[in-house]
Amino acid sequence: MPKGIDKAQIDKINKALFAAFKLDDKSDAIGGYLYLKYMYAFSRSIFQALGGDVGEPVQKVSQGTEEMVKLLVDQIITRGVSKETSVMHGKIVLPDDAKKLVTQTQDMHLIPSERMIPFKVTREVIFENPDSIALGRCMCRAVVPNPCVPPSEQNLCIWIGEPHASFIATQNEYFRKVTPRDAIQVLEDAHKAGFYHCAYFEKPAADRFNCVCNCCHCCCFGLRNWPLIGSNDNPFLAPSGYAPVVRSDACNGCGDCEKRCGFQAIKVDEATQKAVVDLDRCMGCGFCEEACPAGAIEMRLEPKLGEPFNIDALKAEAASQERG
Numbered sequence: 001m002p003k004g005i006d007k008a009q010i011d012k013i014n015k016a017l018f019a020a021f022k023l024d025d026k027s028d029a030i031g032g033y034l035y036l037k038y039m040y041a042f043s044r045s046i047f048q049a050l051g052g053d054v055g056e057p058v059q060k061v062s063q064g065t066e067e068m069v070k071l072l073v074d075q076i077i078t079r080g081v082s083k084e085t086s087v088m089h090g091k092i093v094l095p096d097d098a099k100k101l102v103t104q105t106q107d108m109h110l111i112p113s114e115r116m117i118p119f120k121v122t123r124e125v126i127f128e129n130p131d132s133i134a135l136g137r138c139m140c141r142a143v144v145p146n147p148c149v150p151p152s153e154q155n156l157c158i159w160i161g162e163p164h165a166s167f168i169a170t171q172n173e174y175f176r177k178v179t180p181r182d183a184i185q186v187l188e189d190a191h192k193a194g195f196y197h198c199a200y201f202e203k204p205a206a207d208r209f210n211c212v213c214n215c216c217h218c219c220c221f222g223l224r225n226w227p228l229i230g231s232n233d234n235p236f237l238a239p240s241g242y243a244p245v246v247r248s249d250a251c252n253g254c255g256d257c258e259k260r261c262g263f264q265a266i267k268v269d270e271a272t273q274k275a276v277v278d279l280d281r282c283m284g285c286g287f288c289e290e291a292c293p294a295g296a297i298e299m300r301l302e303p304k305l306g307e308p309f310n311i312d313a314l315k316a317e318a319a320s321q322e323r324g
């Protein structure tokens with residue numbers, strides 16, 4: 001238990017976590033408790049269940065806890081992976097939209113359209129005290145055998161709002177409370193490192209948006225599986241809603257965008273020597289735009305890739321629905 005926190009406060013936080021689950025889903029609160037508290041046992045179990053290699057356990061847990069975590073993982077895997085059933089999924093967000101998510105100050109309850117969050121379940125945006133933020137160790141990089149960054153640089157998961165931020169900061173030793181300004185710094189450093197900002201929605205987090213992760217192809221559970229699917233119609237991760245537009249008069253065919261793209265979604269056409277985007281593969285991450293030395297690429301809204309998870313747009317939509 002962190003210094004300055006007593007048992008009465010922990011009880012209050014536990015009750016708040018239980019209250020966050022809807023009446024019909026109260027039994028899921030046990031899964032939520034297990035997931036948030038023993039996150040690294042959970043990720044180890046899920047990587048193992050899907051045939052991935054794992055390193056030494058990060059969190060020491062009793063055999064009973066390990067069995068309960070495994071049951072939770074089995075339950076999640078059994079639900080299958082489609083946009084109808086997925087209970088843990090994310091959406092790529094560009095840096096400005098990610099920064100908006102960590103700088104909200106008002107409580108709100110918004111339901112994004114399926115164009116914005118294209119999954120049938122686990123998709124609400126509920127902010128309770130969104131300026132309460134917890135930063136902690138990436139549960140994917142913590143369990144893979146050779147992570148791309150050392151443990152000291154793995155603080156890349158930003159949990160937003162109550163009751164999750166307080167729960168995880170007090171009951172998971174790898175998390176601590178940070179300010180929105182700290183969270184912005186983490187996002188900026190992660191972007192410079194070439195990591196993708198992903199907004200995650202998870203059933204064990206009471207079926208709602210819960211965190212912004214900063215992911216990589218080599219360690220991230222969602223992105224490692226991307227090549228198996230090979231398209232942006234993906235049951236784990238939705239594209240950003242933006243896509244690159246190439247100005248062919250400015251493109252010199254250098255291929256830097258092709259080298260930078262982690263999704264093999266932009267290629268220099270042999271005949272024309274101009275870059276061409278594959279909208280079935282593009283995730284709208286924007287890194288090709290940054291890589292282009294000629295300034296020939298501009299990210300623009302692309303309806304084929306859905307709508308951006310932009311909290312201002314979501315609030316405006318909710319306000320116009322209220323006005324009728």
Ligand code: SF4
Nearest residue numbers: 138139140213215220
């Ligand atoms: S989803 Fe990304 S940042 Fe989150 S735990 Fe996995 S790799 Fe880490």
Ligand code: SF4
Nearest residue numbers: 261282283285286288
């Ligand atoms: S084409 Fe550009 S925006 Fe699309 S996935 Fe590749 S790097 Fe990202």
Ligand code: SF4
Nearest residue numbers: 251252254255257292
């Ligand atoms: S990086 Fe720019 S100039 Fe080079 S091929 Fe890509 S779009 Fe063309």
